[in-house]
Amino acid sequence: MSNRSHAYLLPHLIEQAADASPDADGLRFRDGALTYSELYGRACALANGLLEDGMQPGDRVGILLRKGLESAVALYGVMMAGGVYVPLDPFAPAARIEFVLRDCGIQRLVAGEQTIGTLLTLAETGLELQTVFGVPDEGVLPYRMVPWSTVEPLARTAPVIATTEQDLCYILYTSGSTGSPKGIMHTHRSALSWAEVAASAYELGPNDxxxxxxxLHFDLSTLDYFAGARAGATTTIIPEEVTRFPASLAAFIADERLTVFYTVPMALIHLAQPELLAGRDLDRLRLVLFGGEPMPIKHLRRIMQLIPTARFVNVYGPTETNGVTHYPVEAVPSVDDEALPIGRPYPNVDALVVDAGFEPVPNGEPGELVVRTPTMMRGYWGRDDLNDRAFHTRTPFGGLPDVYHRTGDLAAMQPDGTVRFLGRKDRQIKSRGNRVELDEVEAVLVNHPLVREAAVYAMSNEEGLLEIRAEAIPVQPGVESGELIRHLRSALPSYAVPARIVLRDSFPRTSTGKIDRLAMEAEALATGVNR
Structure with a gap:
């Protein structure tokens, strides 16, 4: 179908699917769909449009789109042109989007008309972009505007680009401990390896x-798009508003006749209500994958009872490595406060639990989980300081060095090879399935001119999920917590904003004068949730 290069790259997944089943639906969204042939053709057209605009191999291209068919066209089109797609959260504050654009040196965006307000705000900051694809030129933005109507007539054959499997294909930005997001770089090889592993592990096929x-900016999406395409399956995009309402989500799963549902524990907790699932035809749903944060046992037991025909699998893996381990749940632990294992490593994954000297610890002993896998990132964009800490090289047999990623997760290896997750070494948590650096939230809060000191920590709420708490010492009386909440919302994504901020005159301290967060958490436990 294409005059492709010899390298095997991520866009070749949809090319192969289009060759095998051109009329099969590759994507569905609301009442629309794209066959694999249509998806491939539209991605080719965008790739050619980007190249005509002067894009060079390795250029980063931002994707500022709400969920829809165009988002898939955009990511494949960027990669076909030899570019690196950088998905941006369209609901994030403009300041955060601006940081990513500047940090990555992005000159081109694929955007939507729903994001014009954000584009106007970015333009007011003096941000220099060359071209925005996907938005008509209304004369209100100082950029070259290329609407879809201009892209669609372009050639629907893939350009020949000198790209290899080792070249970057996407960068995902996650919360950073210094107060700024950090970009995680993945290559075609790492992404393809994960697509192959996931498609095989879960026996995905054309009928799925x-x-x-x-x-797109959440790493769970890579399995949906790439493993689905590898299998020639249909990927059905769930609209944002459907994900927010459990009743709508339950109806969507049944009406779309999903066979594989990959989500976060919070969504399953909200779905685990008999009145939502009773009477719905869920017989085709054979597999429920969940990951991103620990799943409370009491909620897992309930949802498994409500969907008895589905197989449930706990998936573990940081954005840096894609999938590392998985745990098919054969039997729910009988004790609610027992943690669900994260399971055994996927094929071709070497996972070790090591001590501070990076030596493997005995089975059952806690240590840091380090991982060697072809699905691993290249590193952090422009952050050599983080790269030095993120990797460790071992030469266990005196031969060639093996490079491991340091996950920062505490774990214990069981005698049967199953890994148990014990928590974080640092102050990074998962909130609503999204990674949050508590230090970033704290840095933004303390940056407010009326805040002298701030402390941010996480505690389990009544549902067993981590909840972000914040406390602050104001510089003067009369400071309102609502003002500080608004400040955080202007700089952070919604999932990183604490529900409330407690103002106080002083913090508990350690013997060295540092803020004693453990004592603060103990106070919160003793005085109740609404302290």
Missing amino acids: VVSNYAP
Whole structure:
């Protein structure tokens, strides 16, 4: 179908699917759909449009789109042109989007008309962009505007680009401990390896209908799009508003006849209500994958009872490595406060639990989980300081060095090879399935001119999920917590904003004068949730 290069790259997944089943639905969204042939053709057209605009191999291209068919066209089109797609959260504050654009040196965006307000705000900051694709030129933005109507007539054959499997294909930005997001770089090889592993592990095939619950900037989406395409399956994109309402989500799963549902524990907790699932035809739903944060046992037991025909699998893996381990749940633990294992490593994954000297610890002993896998990132964009800490090289047999990623997760290896997750070494948590650096939230809060000191920590709420708490010492009386909440919302994504901020005159301290967060958490436990 294409005059492709010799390298095997991520866009070749949809090319192969289009060759095998051109009329099969590759994507569905609301009442629309794209066959694999249509998806491939539209991605080719965008790739040619980007190249005509002067894009060079390796250029980063931002994707500022709400969920829809165009988002898939955009990511494949960017990669076909030899570019690196950088998905942006369209609901994030403009300041955060601006940071990513500047940090990555992005000159081109694929955007939507729903994001014009954000584009106007970015233009007011003096941000220099060359071209925005996907938005008509209304004369209000100082950029070259290329609407879809201009892209669609372009050649629907893939350009020949000198790209290899080792070249970057996407960068995902996650919360950073210094107060700024950090970009995680993945290559075609790492992404393809994960697509192959996931498609094989979960026996995906052309008859499967795979959900896309997560937005593009969330790493769960890579399984939905790439493993689904590798299998020739149909990926059904769940609209944002459907993900917010459990009743709508339950109806969507049944009406779309999903066979594979990949989501976060919070969504399953909200679905685990008999009145939502009673009477719905869920017989085709054979597999429920969940990951992104620990799943409370009491909620898992309930949802498994409500969907008895489905197989449930706990998926573990940081954005840096894609999938590392998985745990098919054969029997729910009988004790609610027992943690669900994260399971055994996927094929071709070497996972070790090591001590501070990076030596493997005995089975059952806690240590840091380090991982060697072909699905691993290249590193952090422009952050050599983080790269130095993120990797460790071992030469266990005196031969060639093996490079491991340091996950920062505490774990214990069981005698049967199953890994148990014990928590974080640092202050990074998962909130609503999204990674949050508590230090970033704290840095933004303390940056407010009326805040002298701030402390941010996480505690389990009544549902057993982590909840972000914040406390602050104001510089003067009369400071309102609502003002500080608004400040955080202007700089952070919604999932990183604490529900409330407690103002106080002083913090508990350690003997060295540092803020004693453990004592603060103990106070919160003793005085109740609404302290």
